[in-house]
Amino acid sequence: MNAGRFAWGIAAAALLGLAAPTGAARADDIKIGVILTYSGAFADNAREIDNGMALYMKQHGDTVAGKKIVLIKRDSTGAAPDVAKRLAQELVTRDKVNLLAGFVLTPNALAAAEVSREARVPMVIMNAATSIITTRSPYIVRVSFTLPQVTVPLAQWAARHGIKQVYMMTSDYAPGHDAAAAFEKAFTAAGGQIVGKVAMPLANPDFAAYVQRAGDLKPQAVFLFVPAGQQPVALMKTFAEQGLTRSGLKILATGDVTDDAVLQSMGDAALGIITSHHYSFVHESPENDAFVTQYAKAFGTESRPAFNVVGGYDGMAAIYQALTALKGDVGDPDKVVAAFKGMRIDSPRGPIVIDPATRDVVQTVYIRRVEKVNGQFVNVEFDKIPNVRDPGKEK
Numbered sequence: 001m002n003a004g005r006f007a008w009g010i011a012a013a014a015l016l017g018l019a020a021p022t023g024a025a026r027a028d029d030i031k032i033g034v035i036l037t038y039s040g041a042f043a044d045n046a047r048e049i050d051n052g053m054a055l056y057m058k059q060h061g062d063t064v065a066g067k068k069i070v071l072i073k074r075d076s077t078g079a080a081p082d083v084a085k086r087l088a089q090e091l092v093t094r095d096k097v098n099l100l101a102g103f104v105l106t107p108n109a110l111a112a113a114e115v116s117r118e119a120r121v122p123m124v125i126m127n128a129a130t131s132i133i134t135t136r137s138p139y140i141v142r143v144s145f146t147l148p149q150v151t152v153p154l155a156q157w158a159a160r161h162g163i164k165q166v167y168m169m170t171s172d173y174a175p176g177h178d179a180a181a182a183f184e185k186a187f188t189a190a191g192g193q194i195v196g197k198v199a200m201p202l203a204n205p206d207f208a209a210y211v212q213r214a215g216d217l218k219p220q221a222v223f224l225f226v227p228a229g230q231q232p233v234a235l236m237k238t239f240a241e242q243g244l245t246r247s248g249l250k251i252l253a254t255g256d257v258t259d260d261a262v263l264q265s266m267g268d269a270a271l272g273i274i275t276s277h278h279y280s281f282v283h284e285s286p287e288n289d290a291f292v293t294q295y296a297k298a299f300g301t302e303s304r305p306a307f308n309v310v311g312g313y314d315g316m317a318a319i320y321q322a323l324t325a326l327k328g329d330v331g332d333p334d335k336v337v338a339a340f341k342g343m344r345i346d347s348p349r350g351p352i353v354i355d356p357a358t359r360d361v362v363q364t365v366y367i368r369r370v371e372k373v374n375g376q377f378v379n380v381e382f383d384k385i386p387n388v389r390d391p392g393k394e395k
């Protein structure tokens with residue numbers, strides 16, 4: 001080899017050497033495996049969570065404590081626990097993610113929880129709302145809500161406001177079971193009576209027969225839970241078609257049913273429904289004003305941030321806050337999960353705290369009524385219960 005070539009070789013090696021720190025920095029990135037229902041009947045929910053995460057990262061940059069945040073997104077399709085579990089395993093073993101995040105549906109979150117527990121990977125729940133999820137791995141933190149958390153205040157409100165008899169219609173899967181059990185327990189404890197109940201299928205439900213049965217029974221009120229997405233619109237359309245929305249029947253529901261993402265398309269069918277939930281996009285606070293404005297700037301036509309958007313946004317806020325406290329060191333999963341415990345976030349929904357004992361979210365639950373304000377159908381908050389913990393943990 002002549003001297004010239006040798007020098008060139010050294011220069012090339014130096015160049016490669018120079019490239020090395022970039023490669024090493026890549027290994028040093030913080031990788032978050034995001035598992036969401038990007039396709040299928042719950043794709044809108046996934047897109048909303050995605051938008052919330054994207055908005056937070058747009059506002060705060062993609063670097064925390066000197067480390068780049070990289071999202072690796074995977075589609076769990078619909079309620080498909082086997083798919084969700086396989087994706088979580090692949091993200092952990094092959095992509096070597098430092099955290100798992102996302103999760104619209106409970107069955108998918110429960111399946112991935114096994115991976116979180118066995119592989120000791122922190123996992124941030126941005127929607128899935130069945131109480132037990134956080135008990136399935138000591139590395140799970142939830143920023144969204146739980147069905148019992150929002151349902152108990154509604155049952156108590158109903159009992160205090162002259163409602164004595166309720167017929168319950170809820171989805172036949174874990175969050176629906178949670179909602180029905182929580183409503184029945186709290187409502188009967190307050191002197192109310194459950195005159196009947198039905199569990200409706202999660203997959204492709206045809207609500208007509210269920211709504212007809214409710215109409216035939218003529219209860220004073222119904223209590224509803226179906227997962228946000230396409231089902232609430234179909235359900236409320238059926239109530240309207242069968243003449244039950246103006247019949248004097250009182251409709252109580254969790255805010256999943258009057259989700260801001262679809263409320264406008266429900267129109268008059270939703271007027272007067274009383275719900276309880278953790279977020280309405282017309283919530284009055286400086287934090288929410290800024291959030292709604294920024295969301296409209298970022299996503300234009302979809303200018304209504306729904307509760308799933310807040311789940312994604314606050315999930316990223318929680319992750320950024322934890323990473324800052326950890327100075328970017330995610331080597332020890334116990335330290336990572338400890339960084340979330342007791343955390344407080346000034347969310348667009350109001351203040352939230354991660355309960356250090358349960359790793360579940362503690363927050364204000366609002367009682368709302370669907371009203372038409374300036375031509376817009378909105379969930380107007382008119383009562384609130386602060387610092388609500390997940391009652392599902394208090395057995």
Ligand code: PHB
Nearest residue numbers: 105106128129227228256
């Ligand atoms: C859930 O599967 O946990 C779930 C999905 C949609 C909701 C609420 C809960 O609106």
